[in-house]
Amino acid sequence: MQNYFGYQGTVLRVNLTEKTIKKEELNLDDALKFIGGRGLGTKILMDEVDPKTDALSTENKLIFATGPLTGTSTPTGGRYMVITKSPLTGTVACSNSGGYWGAEFKFAGYDAVIIEGKSEEPVYLNIADDIVEIKDASFVWGKTAGETTAAFEEVYGKKVRVATIGPAGERLSKISGIMNDRGRAAGRSGVGAVMGSKNLKAIVVRGTGKVNVNDALKLKEAFSKSMAKIRENGVTGQGLPTYGSAVLVNIINENGVLPTNNFQESYFDKADEISGETLAEKFMKKKDPCYRCPIGCGRYCEVDGIEGSGPEYETIWGFGSDCGVSDLGAIIKANYWCNEYGLDTISASATIAAAMELYQKGYIKKEDLEGAPELIWGNAEAVVEWTKLMGQVKGLGAKMAEGSYRLCESYGVPELSMSVKKQEMPAYDPRGIQGIGLNYATSNRGGCHVRGYMISPEILSLPQGLDRFATDEKAEWTKIFQDFTASIDAVGLCLFTSFAMGADDYADLYNSICGTKLTGNEFIEIGDRIWNLERLYNLKAGIDPSEDTLPKRLLEEPISAGPSTGHVNKLSVTLPQYYKARGWTEKGIPTEEKLTLLGLEAFK
Amino acid sequence: MNITVKLFATLREGRGKILEMECKEGTRIRDILHDLKIEEKEVAILLKNGISSKMDVVPSCGDYLSIFPPVGGG
Numbered sequence A: 001m002q003n004y005f006g007y008q009g010t011v012l013r014v015n016l017t018e019k020t021i022k023k024e025e026l027n028l029d030d031a032l033k034f035i036g037g038r039g040l041g042t043k044i045l046m047d048e049v050d051p052k053t054d055a056l057s058t059e060n061k062l063i064f065a066t067g068p069l070t071g072t073s074t075p076t077g078g079r080y081m082v083i084t085k086s087p088l089t090g091t092v093a094c095s096n097s098g099g100y101w102g103a104e105f106k107f108a109g110y111d112a113v114i115i116e117g118k119s120e121e122p123v124y125l126n127i128a129d130d131i132v133e134i135k136d137a138s139f140v141w142g143k144t145a146g147e148t149t150a151a152f153e154e155v156y157g158k159k160v161r162v163a164t165i166g167p168a169g170e171r172l173s174k175i176s177g178i179m180n181d182r183g184r185a186a187g188r189s190g191v192g193a194v195m196g197s198k199n200l201k202a203i204v205v206r207g208t209g210k211v212n213v214n215d216a217l218k219l220k221e222a223f224s225k226s227m228a229k230i231r232e233n234g235v236t237g238q239g240l241p242t243y244g245s246a247v248l249v250n251i252i253n254e255n256g257v258l259p260t261n262n263f264q265e266s267y268f269d270k271a272d273e274i275s276g277e278t279l280a281e282k283f284m285k286k287k288d289p290c291y292r293c294p295i296g297c298g299r300y301c302e303v304d305g306i307e308g309s310g311p312e313y314e315t316i317w318g319f320g321s322d323c324g325v326s327d328l329g330a331i332i333k334a335n336y337w338c339n340e341y342g343l344d345t346i347s348a349s350a351t352i353a354a355a356m357e358l359y360q361k362g363y364i365k366k367e368d369l370e371g372a373p374e375l376i377w378g379n380a381e382a383v384v385e386w387t388k389l390m391g392q393v394k395g396l397g398a399k400m401a402e403g404s405y406r407l408c409e410s411y412g413v414p415e416l417s418m419s420v421k422k423q424e425m426p427a428y429d430p431r432g433i434q435g436i437g438l439n440y441a442t443s444n445r446g447g448c449h450v451r452g453y454m455i456s457p458e459i460l461s462l463p464q465g466l467d468r469f470a471t472d473e474k475a476e477w478t479k480i481f482q483d484f485t486a487s488i489d490a491v492g493l494c495l496f497t498s499f500a501m502g503a504d505d506y507a508d509l510y511n512s513i514c515g516t517k518l519t520g521n522e523f524i525e526i527g528d529r530i531w532n533l534e535r536l537y538n539l540k541a542g543i544d545p546s547e548d549t550l551p552k553r554l555l556e557e558p559i560s561a562g563p564s565t566g567h568v569n570k571l572s573v574t575l576p577q578y579y580k581a582r583g584w585t586e587k588g589i590p591t592e593e594k595l596t597l598l599g600l601e602a603f604k
Numbered sequence B: 001m002n003i004t005v006k007l008f009a010t011l012r013e014g015r016g017k018i019l020e021m022e023c024k025e026g027t028r029i030r031d032i033l034h035d036l037k038i039e040e041k042e043v044a045i046l047l048k049n050g051i052s053s054k055m056d057v058v059p060s061c062g063d064y065l066s067i068f069p070p071v072g073g074g
């Protein structure tokens, strides 16, 4: 076998139907063409899973993939991604997570694991360097993520790293995620349900190896340069370390774009009570950083004897203003239960907000609640209790565990679901921020902010300020942000580094580790390739470009109060510009020319 | 004229959250910050009535400013 740098050179293939385990050599050509992680995982999915496959059937595969920088000394180099076909959206899914599991898995000697088939009985995968075994998981089936992790620590010792589903994933909730290291999640797009559908409870890893570096001296230089930028940058050097992502609550609210009461409003007068400032003052116990992270945005909070990681900004928004709730303690509890049951906090909270609107409008009746707290705006107890009921997939909670789109559709009003391609949008009202709306509409995994974080230029003025109400140039910016993000994901670093680091910095780190010679521009171009491959997968899956849209409310009902009053999202202006910027046809289909340019002609 | 200044994150330290300021006509945002001993380089996001603004702008009576140091997330 050849010597690998950055990559470990081995991909595990585990078939749960046949109970077979194979160690295959990494396809280095593919790895270099798609970098790794999200890119490589999507390539494997495209090659091996028919896009028309039912996401919860035996034919779907679940791919855990690391990037070449995962498990290295690079800042935040600990990410892994879960790639599969999503049961929530029907698109490609790629959920990204931090913590320590990704690095540990890499140390065990693997770049990725492809899970195939379905076990008859609940099983888990135990990986300890060369040892890979499928084992009986009946003793942890039904347990929460925290209980499961504790149980494996009993068996294998404290050093073990666990990625597991909670009860929500076991019961195939379409908004369930995969939890690792207790409080970190590959949360979005229902990847937990795919794991549950295979009767795979967890992947437990210990690894003692390391990742080979091509040029240690060059890495040292590139590392120092990146670290200096991260330290000197106000956001990564001070803002995020001090307040975490929750500091956004006040910023977004002051701009009048904090979605409130299921996007009926966009300004929350009690925002300061649920802000990052209040979190730091009243609830934060300690910081909770991921592997080799100099930023350390993660929070660890406690309230009424409940303690754990989080909450992040999106979570505070979802259980907070989006449900009209100003009780930060209750939000911390709802976040805790999401982590325990293994629910995606964005989709779970936005689904409760949708249920509150259904209740407000009389679609959900009091008797449907079966004695659980009333679904009325501002009811703090309701967000905690309904999170549990969704996690247990019980009663009306079972309907809600399918996500807001299917919930609202069941009452004949799918337009009340604030989602794109059936995935709930996060915490920024696109009526007052044109570019983020374009990004939501075109994201390859449905409503999502971390596919192209236009908040950076439109609100935070990073790397430069753009007028958030203007449509000019938003298409080009969105494309670059989307491509750049795909490359950062693929390489295995945290997106938050991009507040400080530029494309050349990532290319330098990648080159020094892998022995490649990419320029910053070429690094971003690989993101373009990944983006187009994802798009092709979605088109083949039958996702029509007419789904590149936003809920009617955001296109037609102007914001009624606050600093963004009177605005709607002008997607009809930006979307054609975006297709053009992408080199796609007017109908949103990648042209042959574009695909040839990207080396994707085989996937037409 | 009266201007409301809302401070966030670390800018609150030693200053408070919401300040009601009495200013002379023609006072620029820059001057108001100077009075509050906030250096320009400490300011990353500056909003007037919720809309992005600039240091040289002269606010009107009743306006409110929201001022943030470099912060962000997502």
Ligand code: SF4
Residues within 6 Å of the ligand: A076, A098, A099, A288, A289, A290, A291, A293, A294, A295, A296, A297, A298, A494, A495, A496, A497
């Ligand atoms: S910035 Fe936050 S999410 Fe990213 S690696 Fe560091 S602690 Fe984890």
